[in-house]
Amino acid sequence: xxxxELVVYGSILLLAAVGIWGILSRRNLIKLILSLTIxxxxxxxxxxxxxxxxxxxxxxxxGDTGLDxxxxxxxxxxxxxxxxxxxIVIGLATTAIxxxxxxxxYRSTGTLELKSWSYGPSNEKEVKK
Amino acid sequence: MIGxxxxxxxxxxxxxxLFQFLGALGLVRLPDVYxxxxxxxxxxxxxxxxxxxxxxxxxxxxxxxxxxxxxxxxLTNPLSSHAIARAAYNSGVPLWKGSVVDRYGPxxxxxxxxxxxx
Amino acid sequence: MMERYDIHRSIPAILLALLxxxxxxxxxxxxxxxxxxxxxxxxxxNRFISNSxxxxxxxxxxxxxxxxxxxxxxxxxxxVLFLASAGMGAIVSALPAGDxxxxxxxxxxxxxxxxxxxxPLIILFGSYVFVHGHLxxxxxxxxxxxxxxxxxxxxxxxxxxxxPHKALALSESLAGLSFxxxxxxxxxxxxxxxxxxxxxxxxxGMLVSAGLIPLIYIAIGIKVGAEMTxxxxxxxGGDA
Amino acid sequence: MMEELFIALWVIMSILAIAMAIHAVLSxxxxxxxxxxxxxxxxxxxxxxxxxxxDVAMAEASIGSALTAIILxxxxxxTKRFEEGGGEK
Numbered sequence: 001x002x003x004x005e006l007v008v009y010g011s012i013l014l015l016a017a018v019g020i021w022g023i024l025s026r027r028n029l030i031k032l033i034l035s036l037t038i039x040x041x042x043x044x045x046x047x048x049x050x051x052x053x054x055x056x057x058x059x060x061x062x063g064d065t066g067l068d069x070x071x072x073x074x075x076x077x078x079x080x081x082x083x084x085x086x087x088i089v090i091g092l093a094t095t096a097i098x099x100x101x102x103x104x105x106y107r108s109t110g111t112l113e114l115k116s117w118s119y120g121p122s123n124e125k126e127v128k129k
Numbered sequence: 130m131i132g133x134x135x136x137x138x139x140x141x142x143x144x145x146x147l148f149q150f151l152g153a154l155g156l157v158r159l160p161d162v163y164x165x166x167x168x169x170x171x172x173x174x175x176x177x178x179x180x181x182x183x184x185x186x187x188x189x190x191x192x193x194x195x196x197x198x199x200x201x202x203x204l205t206n207p208l209s210s211h212a213i214a215r216a217a218y219n220s221g222v223p224l225w226k227g228s229v230v231d232r233y234g235p236x237x238x239x240x241x242x243x244x245x246x247x
Numbered sequence: 248m249m250e251r252y253d254i255h256r257s258i259p260a261i262l263l264a265l266l267x268x269x270x271x272x273x274x275x276x277x278x279x280x281x282x283x284x285x286x287x288x289x290x291x292x293n294r295f296i297s298n299s300x301x302x303x304x305x306x307x308x309x310x311x312x313x314x315x316x317x318x319x320x321x322x323x324x325x326x327v328l329f330l331a332s333a334g335m336g337a338i339v340s341a342l343p344a345g346d347x348x349x350x351x352x353x354x355x356x357x358x359x360x361x362x363x364x365x366x367p368l369i370i371l372f373g374s375y376v377f378v379h380g381h382l383x384x385x386x387x388x389x390x391x392x393x394x395x396x397x398x399x400x401x402x403x404x405x406x407x408x409x410x411p412h413k414a415l416a417l418s419e420s421l422a423g424l425s426f427x428x429x430x431x432x433x434x435x436x437x438x439x440x441x442x443x444x445x446x447x448x449x450x451x452g453m454l455v456s457a458g459l460i461p462l463i464y465i466a467i468g469i470k471v472g473a474e475m476t477x478x479x480x481x482x483x484g485g486d487a
Numbered sequence: 488m489m490e491e492l493f494i495a496l497w498v499i500m501s502i503l504a505i506a507m508a509i510h511a512v513l514s515x516x517x518x519x520x521x522x523x524x525x526x527x528x529x530x531x532x533x534x535x536x537x538x539x540x541x542d543v544a545m546a547e548a549s550i551g552s553a554l555t556a557i558i559l560x561x562x563x564x565x566t567k568r569f570e571e572g573g574g575e576k
Contacts, residue, residue, distance in 0.1 A: 005280040007494055009272055011501035015508055015527075017261075017268035022512035024260035028570045030517050030563060034524050037555055038508050041531045044547070046275070048540050051292075054281035054490060058539040059308035060384065061300065077285045078308035079292045081540045085313060086324050088546045089388050089471070093331035095555055096478050099562040100338045106566040107343045113571050201368065208361040215355060309542045376545075384541035392549040399557060475554060482561045 008049055016042035027114045029102040033095060040091045044084045051077035134186060141183030148176035161225035162217045170210040178202055304456050305381040313386070314460045314467075319440060322426060325467060328474045329419065335481045354404050362404045369397030377468030378461060387464040391471025398476045402483065410480030415473045422470035429459055429466070496537060504530040515570040521559040528552035 019042055022035025059078035106112050152172020159165045178199050185195030218233055285292040295312060305311040313321055377390030402408060433442030504527050511523035528551030535544035 002280075004490070004494060005276060007498060007501075008280050009275050011497070011505065013268035013272050013275075014505050015501070016271070017264040018505060018508040018512060020264035020267055021257065021260050022508075024263060025257035026512065026570075028517070030559065030566065031512070031520065031570060034517075034520055034559065035512060037524055037551075038511065038527055041528055041547070041551060044543070045531055045534060045538075046271075048535060048538050048543055049280060050275070050278055051540075052281055052538045053283050053285070054493075056539065058384070058541050059296075060382075060541070061306050061308075075296065075308065076539045077292045078312055079295065081309045081543050082312035082317065084540075084543050085309065085386075085388065085546055086320070088543070088550050089324060090327055092475075092550050092554055092558075093328050093478075096482065096558050097331050097334055097338075099558055100335050100482065103562055103565050104338060104342050111571065112566055204361070204365055204368075208358065208365070211355070211357050215358075307542070309540075385545055386542065389542070389545040389549055392546070392554060396549060396553050396557075399554075479554065479558055479561065482558045482565075 004054075009046070012042055012045045012049060016046070018042075029105060029112045029114065030099070032114075033098050033102065036098075037091070037095060040087075044087055047080045047084050047087075051080035053077065134189075138183040138185075138187035141179050141186060145176045145178075145180035145183060148172050148179065152176060160227070162222050163214060163228075164225065166210055166214055166217075170206060173202060173206045303460060304458055305460050307381055307383065307386075310381050310386050310460060310464070314380075314463050318430070318463070321467070322430065325423065325426065325470055325474075328471065329423065332419075332474045332477045332481070335478060339481050354406075358404050362400060366397050366401055369400070370394055373397065373468070373472065377464050380464040380468075381456070381460045387467030388471055390464075390468040391473075392475055394468070394472035395475035395479070398472075399479050402476075402480060410476060412477060412480070415477045415480075419470050419473040419477070422466045422473070426463060426466040426470070429463055433459070493537060497534065500530050500533055500537075504534075517563045517568055517570065518560065521556055521563065524559070525552040525556040528555070 016039055019035050019037075019039030022038065023032055026032055026035060053076045056074055056076050059075045059081065061075070102112065149172050152168050155168025155171075156165050159168055181195045181198045181202075185192035215233075218237075224231060284290070285296065287293065295316060296308065299305065299308055299311040299315075303311045303315045305315070373390045373393035375390075376385035376393055377387045380386030380390070398410075402410060430440050434440045436442070507523045507526045507530070511520040511527065514520045514523065528547060531551065532544045532548040535541075535547055
């Protein structure tokens with residue numbers, strides 16, 4: 001295990017751990033969605049970092065580097081980057097849907113807190129409020 | 130051998146870095162939102178613009194792009210800092226105790242009175 | 248503010264999160280960081296990197312993968328965005344009405360004039376990003392989002408302005424139709440849906456090159472811009 | 488040389504990102520948490536540039552730190568700004 005591996009994967013997974021911790025320990029719906037966004041960022045970083053090859057350039061060729069020949073051996077892996085590009089855009093769509101559902105929850109119950117993991121108001125007091 | 134072009138560019142970049150450092154220092158040291166905002170704005174106007182010009186001078190093929198960046202920063206930076214300061218004032222962030230003058234508050238009150246009458 | 252949290256209650260959550268992270272870390276150490284994994288023959292990335300410039304004519308490999316090799320997937324992705332936008336519209340219309348807010352403070356002269364000055368530049372930059380998607384970093388998604396953020400600036404500065412949902416829906420539908428139409432051209436001429444039939448046209452590295460990729464990215468850019476604007480305008484209109 | 492620069496930049500930026508993320512999870516003010524989340528996304532886009540992925544960096548900077556923050560702020564404006572419990576503010 002090299003030190004670069006330890007630093008890169010370790011820091012990314014710590015970020016992911018912060019996101020998981022937020023999801024597990026917070027009860028506010030918007031805070032949950034926010035923690036989910038942090039976890040999403042960390043997972044995207046992890047996927048792209050798998051495709052990184054040290055000492056190579058971005059997967060774009062220009063006039064100088066091999067428009068004619070194959071640029072293999074000069075660029076990093078473009079496949080995880082394409083996947084992550086898709087994942088980021090889809091992530092925004094899911095976040096927007098989750099947020100509008102959270103707004104609907106607030107409108108019908110008057111609170112954003114999840115007192116128990118159930119649908120709708122969880123006890124009588126909240127319904128009265 | 131380092132050319133005169135590189136030296137001029139590096140001088141610009143050094144000025145920019147100095148102003149970025151001063152801006153960061155101001156963000157930490159100054160007392161309230163408005164003073165801090167002023168420090169941050171200065172760090173963009175002098176810092177980022179001078180770094181962009183320095184890069185353009187070192188590599189002359191990047192100069193048009195650098196000038197575009199400079200123009201865009203000069204357009205947007207005063208706008209955003211104005212919007213942030215106005216939003217802070219309108220949402221009730223207090224001024225620092227030692228502030229001397231507040232021209233916006235009375236003007237805002239006068240404006241609201243006029244709108245209330247009409 | 249944050250001192251009031253009782254940290255000891257979330258200790259199991261922290262432990263569980265660290266456990267998950269450690270497990271994934273243990274798995275990923277085997278993969279290795281920064282090693283040349285694409286160089287051996289037979290891997291998918293290797294095939295893409297070796298043949299992409301000849302097959303698609305695109306200088307940007309991410310664009311080649313997103314639009315050409317996985318073009319059908321991108322069509323599905325844009326459809327997911329459309330569904331999210333439509334679903335938000337449906338949920339917003341079914342929500343109970345919220346409490347009335349006080350009227351927003353009208354924008355100052357500096358902001359309105361500056362926005363009118365900056366907005367065309369932002370839209371121009373967004374179009375630049377998605378037209379040059381096959382040559383430089385960027386593409387339809389990024390350019391579309393830049394255009395959407397410019398329109399959102401307008402939406403924030405002028406609170407009275409309502410987003411033109413009809414025009415947005417029209418441009419979105421036209422862009423989606425042209426995306427599918429380009430795919431059907433590929434099906435008719437080359438026998439494969441979204442086949443890049445004119446990839447030989449133009450010189451690689453110039454603006455007119457890479458066949459159908461710029462056209463598809465322009466369609467994606469317009470579609471994503473319209474969808475994102477509609478999405479955020481619906482979220483803003485939640486209190487109306 | 489390049490490798491040392493990579494590690495140095497990575498360590499600084501990832502420490503900043505993790506600190507911001509922890510602060511975002513702990514903070515009771517949801518607007519503050521949203522701004523910190525946008526900061527995490529911005530730093531992540533810098534890290535994408537370090538990983539030689541400029542396309543992903545552009546997408547992350549514009550979607551992650553601009554649009555997600557905007558829709559979170561709009562949703563918070565439609566609901567409630569402060570988290571309950573603890574009884575402050």
